[in-house]
Amino acid sequence: xxxxxxxxxxxxxxxxxxxxxxxxxxxxxxxxxxxxxxxxxxxxxxxxxxxxxxxxxxxxxxxxxxxxxxxxxxxxxxxxxxxxxxxxxxx
Amino acid sequence: xxxxxxxxxxxxxxxxxxxxxxxxxxxxxxxxxxxxxxxxxxxxxxxxxxxxxxxxxxxxxxxxxxxxxxxxxxxxxxxxxxxxxxxxxxxxxxxxxxxxxxxxxxxxxxxxxxxxxxxxxxxxxxxxxxxxxxxxxxxxxxxxxxxxxxxxxxxxxxxxxxxxxxxxxxxxxxxxxxxxxxxxxxxxxxxxxxxxxxxxxxxxxxxxxxxxxxxxxxxxxxxxxxxxxxxxxxxxxxxxxxxxxxxxxxxxxxxxxxxxxxxxxxxxxxxxxxxxxxxxxxxxxxxxxxxxxxxxxxxxxxxxxxxxxxxxxxxxxxxxxxxxxxxxxxxxxxxxxxxxxxxxxxxxxxxxxxxxxxxxxxxxxxxxxxxxxxxxxxxxxxxxxxxxxxxxxxxxxxxxxxxxxxxxxxxxxxxxxxxxxx
Numbered sequence: 477x478x479x480x481x482x483x484x485x486x487x488x489x490x491x492x493x494x495x496x497x498x499x500x501x502x503x504x505x506x507x508x509x510x511x512x513x514x515x516x517x518x519x520x521x522x523x524x525x526x527x528x529x530x531x532x533x534x535x536x537x538x539x540x541x542x543x544x545x546x547x548x549x550x551x552x553x554x555x556x557x558x559x560x561x562x563x564x565x566x567x
Numbered sequence: 568x569x570x571x572x573x574x575x576x577x578x579x580x581x582x583x584x585x586x587x588x589x590x591x592x593x594x595x596x597x598x599x600x601x602x603x604x605x606x607x608x609x610x611x612x613x614x615x616x617x618x619x620x621x622x623x624x625x626x627x628x629x630x631x632x633x634x635x636x637x638x639x640x641x642x643x644x645x646x647x648x649x650x651x652x653x654x655x656x657x658x659x660x661x662x663x664x665x666x667x668x669x670x671x672x673x674x675x676x677x678x679x680x681x682x683x684x685x686x687x688x689x690x691x692x693x694x695x696x697x698x699x700x701x702x703x704x705x706x707x708x709x710x711x712x713x714x715x716x717x718x719x720x721x722x723x724x725x726x727x728x729x730x731x732x733x734x735x736x737x738x739x740x741x742x743x744x745x746x747x748x749x750x751x752x753x754x755x756x757x758x759x760x761x762x763x764x765x766x767x768x769x770x771x772x773x774x775x776x777x778x779x780x781x782x783x784x785x786x787x788x789x790x791x792x793x794x795x796x797x798x799x800x801x802x803x804x805x806x807x808x809x810x811x812x813x814x815x816x817x818x819x820x821x822x823x824x825x826x827x828x829x830x831x832x833x834x835x836x837x838x839x840x841x842x843x844x845x846x847x848x849x850x851x852x853x854x855x856x857x858x859x860x861x862x863x864x865x866x867x868x869x870x871x872x873x874x875x876x877x878x879x880x881x882x883x884x885x886x887x888x889x890x891x892x893x894x895x896x897x898x899x900x901x902x903x904x905x906x907x908x909x910x911x912x913x914x915x916x917x918x919x920x921x922x923x924x925x926x927x928x929x930x931x932x933x934x935x936x937x938x939x940x941x942x943x944x945x946x947x948x949x950x951x952x953x954x955x956x957x958x959x960x961x962x963x964x965x966x967x968x969x970x971x972x973x974x975x976x977x978x979x980x981x982x983x984x985x986x987x988x989x
Contacts, residue, residue, distance in 0.1 A: 486876065493834060493879040494841070494856060495872055496864035505876065511935045512877060516823045519893035527899040534754065548618040554848035563843045564851050564858035 585631030611866030621718020639673030693944025700968025774807030834878030
């Protein structure tokens with residue numbers, strides 16, 4: 477069974493991802509997502525594979541190292557105030 | 568006629584002496600260069616100037632290379648044609664009506680045009696090998712962990728590697744020697760590659776080499792591509808190699824698995840672009856969610872939005888098991904298939920791309936069709952393996968690339984075999 481996607485669902489996902497879309501974009505994405513997700517559904521046929529995980533966590537001690545200066549860190553910000561990033565209102 | 572292969576032309580001088588002294592190396596614009604803007608082909612980072620160099624850039628400078636500028640690319644590496652760049656498409660120097668491939672299209676075009684000696688690209692699902700094939704040059708996607716990703720702007724960390732593009736196999740190997748090796752700033756790098764000498768492996772001695780050809784990666788390809796590929800295989804046979812068919816049933820699922828994993832990782836990685844610390848600002852009106860949404864809506868192009876949204880969808884409640892978990896199963900299966908194949912053969916060969924370079928403007932309307940063009944390159948990233956694309960010849964006046972895949976850290980083997988086609 478194919479998951480058809482409508483514009484409302486695309487809007488919900490866009491909202492989660494913090495991307496504003498207009499109505500034309502919502503409609504175009506809904507159509508394309510139907511085709512793409514139908515292709516992804518073939519993954520349901522993939523068998524379970526017994527594989528040894530070849531990655532392990534490697535930990536090191538937490539230590540102080542050289543890092544960017546405050547000025548360097550702020551260099552690319554649109555705006556800053558008192559050495560801090562300036563962002564939009566939180567509420 | 569300009570190929571539009573650079574986003575920024577600004578010379579970065581290297582050290583006085585080293586193995587790349589006197590050589591020019593273009594750098595893909597998702598690799599950080601201290602004080603020189605690094606846009607990722609996106610409006611989001613149009614004015615972004617990194618405060619530090621990527622490890623590979625430090626190594627280029629230490630090796631005496633001159634960097635003449637930052638190469639055009641699909642936005643954030645998301646594309647197969649370099650047409651999704653905010654800075655406009657790059658033309659293929661072999662035939663300017665055609666795309667150079669992507670996403671490292673600017674890098675490959677500059678090398679093919681002879682404007683630079685070498686270039687660096689990055690390869691998440693074929694982004695070095697595809698443009699190398701379409702422009703008629705050599706590109707290497709190294710084994711995962713051979714080259715540091717420190718300073719590479721992340722798209723899908725578990726899949727991507729920085730690698731070389733050059734006019735010859737030996738040139739690509741020489742550049743790989745400079746950038747390979749462990750880096751304390753990238754915990755996924757390994758000791759392999761330290762003090763490497765890949766350049767001297769480019770012998771082209773294939774006498775006694777066993778080459779496997781996965782039927783699944785040849786069957787769906789354009790007839791003109793297959794004919795050129797078969798001729799190249801015949802050339803290798805005449806030089807003493809044995810060619811045999813192998814089967815990798817899992818690769819039928821590679822494109823789906825690749826895109827689910829890459830989009831999922833992208834949706835997380837690109838969450839950092841909120842316009843506050845760097846990048847296009849969404850202004851200060853409204854609340855933070857509205858401001859972030861405005862920044863991202865204005866700063867990202869269609870393909871980037873598409874992948875962020877599909878990745879968010881694939882990871883969302885109710886869909887995670889169906890898409891992301893199954894994609895990870897497929898990834899394990901692909902790895903296992905390759906491991907089994909390398910028990911019997913030394914290298915695997917296929918056409919790099921199943922199609923000839925499309926005309927400019929031909930691919931943008933149908934994203935799924937564009938994704939399917941990555942059928943032969945994406946399995947390699949899923950399996951973390953090394954692969955090289957080397958020119959196999961031309962069809963209808965357009966370049967065809969042959970891909971050789973080796974076992975993990977088997978760069979010498981594929982470099983040696985690829986040199987036999989020059």
